[in-house]
Amino acid sequence: MKNEKKTTVDRRDFLRKAGLGAVGAGATLATPLVGPAQADSENADEKLKARYRQTDHVNTYYRVNRYPG
Structure with a gap:
């Protein structure tokens, strides 16, 4: 019994x-979604x-x- 190969x-x-597998797939999918950061376009006013x-x-x-109104 102990000599049998585990199937x-x-x-x-x-x-x-x-x-x-999930970690590897997540890292592969997330890499192309990262883009350069953009600055805020609103001025102070x-x-x-x-x-x-x-x-x-x-x-x-x-x-x-x-x-209450």
Whole structure:
């Protein structure tokens, strides 16, 4: 019995090999997605301008969710 060759894969061996394969595939796929970094195109005045506008749909959202108005 002990001289028989092992033909099945243990669970630990399977998980170890599957994990290594996933790491290798992830590294291969992630490499081409990395690009050069770009600087922010807004100047100081554009960064400080007001962006929030209380429009009709915002007022409806507040009313439906019972925010104090």
